Amino acid sequence: MSIGYKIRKFFSNHVETKDRHEDKKLQTHYYKASKDSVMKVIETYFQSKDTYSINAVSKEHGEISATTKKGKRVFVVATIIMVRPYHTAVDFSVTTESLLQIDFGHSSKVIQELYEHMNKELQLITEH
Numbered sequence: 001m002s003i004g005y006k007i008r009k010f011f012s013n014h015v016e017t018k019d020r021h022e023d024k025k026l027q028t029h030y031y032k033a034s035k036d037s038v039m040k041v042i043e044t045y046f047q048s049k050d051t052y053s054i055n056a057v058s059k060e061h062g063e064i065s066a067t068t069k070k071g072k073r074v075f076v077v078a079t080i081i082m083v084r085p086y087h088t089a090v091d092f093s094v095t096t097e098s099l100l101q102i103d104f105g106h107s108s109k110v111i112q113e114l115y116e117h118m119n120k121e122l123q124l125i126t127e128h
Helices: 003-010 035-048 106-121
Strands: 014-016 029-031 052-058 063-068 073-084 087-097
Touching: 014 106, 029 106, 035 052, 035 063, 035 073, 035 087, 035 106, 073 106, 087 106
Parallel strands: none
Antiparallel strands: 014 087, 029 087, 052 063, 063 073, 073 087
């Protein structure tokens, strides 16, 4: 990771995951599961946390959006795409609402927490 990326990440209020992300922790995760089961894990996670409130669930588009009710205001969009049978990609987009448009890495930490939970619930595919 370059110094420039680290500075941008620290002073930004928005982070997205992608396949070839500079930060390995923020690369797209692939799971050996169906799209529906992955969506259920994410939906259950948000429902089980009293800090989150689900805004919308679109099974057709493979998206779930949620916001926090307590603490720092965070808006999360989870995108779930079944690449092939039992090979499902999960990406997150997280924006932290703040006056200065700076979250000091909070958005990145939210994504890492989400992936950690999913890695416990589903089988991660390391090669794709």
